[in-house]
Amino acid sequence: VKVLAVYNAKGGVGKTSTVVNLAFEAARRHCRTLVWDLDPQGAASYYFRVAPRLEGGAKGLIRRRDRVSGHIKGTDFENLDLLPADFSLRNFDLHLDRVKGRRTRVAKVTKLLVDHYDLILLDCPPQISLASENVFAAADCLAVPLIPTTLSVRTLDQLDDFRTRTNQSEVPLRCFFSMVDGRKRLHAEVMEQLWAERSDVLRSAIPAATEIEQMGVHRAPVGVWAPGSIAARAYGDLWEELMGSLRVSA
Ligand SMILES: Nc1ncnc2c1ncn2[C@@H]1O[C@H](COP(=O)(O)OP(=O)(O)OP(=O)(O)O)[C@@H](O)[C@H]1O
Ligand SMILES: [Mg+2]
Numbered sequence: 001v002k003v004l005a006v007y008n009a010k011g012g013v014g015k016t017s018t019v020v021n022l023a024f025e026a027a028r029r030h031c032r033t034l035v036w037d038l039d040p041q042g043a044a045s046y047y048f049r050v051a052p053r054l055e056g057g058a059k060g061l062i063r064r065r066d067r068v069s070g071h072i073k074g075t076d077f078e079n080l081d082l083l084p085a086d087f088s089l090r091n092f093d094l095h096l097d098r099v100k101g102r103r104t105r106v107a108k109v110t111k112l113l114v115d116h117y118d119l120i121l122l123d124c125p126p127q128i129s130l131a132s133e134n135v136f137a138a139a140d141c142l143a144v145p146l147i148p149t150t151l152s153v154r155t156l157d158q159l160d161d162f163r164t165r166t167n168q169s170e171v172p173l174r175c176f177f178s179m180v181d182g183r184k185r186l187h188a189e190v191m192e193q194l195w196a197e198r199s200d201v202l203r204s205a206i207p208a209a210t211e212i213e214q215m216g217v218h219r220a221p222v223g224v225w226a227p228g229s230i231a232a233r234a235y236g237d238l239w240e241e242l243m244g245s246l247r248v249s250a
Contacts, residue, residue, distance in 0.1 A: 003110050003120045005139035010155045011126035014145040014178035016043040017212050019123040021235035024221035027080040031118040034081045039125040040086035048075045049219050050082050059095040062105045076227050093130045105136035128162055136168040145178035148190035169202035177205035204238040
């Protein structure tokens with residue numbers, strides 16, 4: 001895998017937390033890693049202490065992709081760079097709709113970057129739109145965090161439908177459970193059911209953990225300031241299983 005998109009149409013399921021922590025896991029295993037923050041809210045940029053600003057905005061980025069390297073910022077971590085968010089990404093669909101090759105503009109940008117990185121992680125906003133089609137076209141794999149509730153399972157069915165309708169079902173999907181509460185019977189039931197029904201649901205799960213909530217205070221991946229915590233180890237395990245399942249050694 002070169003381009004890994006962390007995607008779910010649902011908001012607040014742990015996409016950004018996953019991107020930030022998987023990026024850290026990749027970088028400390030000597031993967032040259034780039035995080036592309038595609039969310040106008042700029043949470044991934046915030047966690048990496050980078051201003052959420054692109055000169056020329058999202059429109060400039062897709063129209064002058066040859067200038068993309070000029071927008072990339074370093075982070076506090078070796079092997080870990082960031083392509084920051086910009087508030088204009090809230091109109092990303094409109095900008096994409098006005099250009100030729102409207103479904104492959106994000107892919108055209110990532111193609112320019114793959115030679116410089118071992119892994120490009122896309123932090124996607126919670127939506128299912130033209131921008132999402134662009135993400136699917138760019139990605140070698142979609143990693144989908146799922147809170148184990150019945151509603152999340154429905155969102156996953158909708159994603160399958162959307163990918164079929166847009167002819168994008170061939171991109172491998174890897175789902176994993178997020179914000180798992182070991183005390184909730186419903187969580188355990190939904191997890192067992194999905195593990196039984198689908199082969200693309202990983203065993204590694206991210207527990208509901210205060211350390212993950214506290215990332216906003218520390219503005220750093222959990223592995224940096226709580227390396228032995230259950231949360232940090234869960235992201236390490238997720239990274240290993242994800243890469244193993246995609247048969248790519250980091
Ligand atoms: N495993 C977890 N345990 C506890 N809190 C979590 C966990 N994962 C995420 N959170 C918290 O839940 C909130 C949403 O998480 P996050 O921003 O990662 O989700 P998201 O899917 O990227 O959201 P959005 O759709 O708004 O981009 C954040 O406040 C985060 O700190
Ligand atoms: Mg997010």
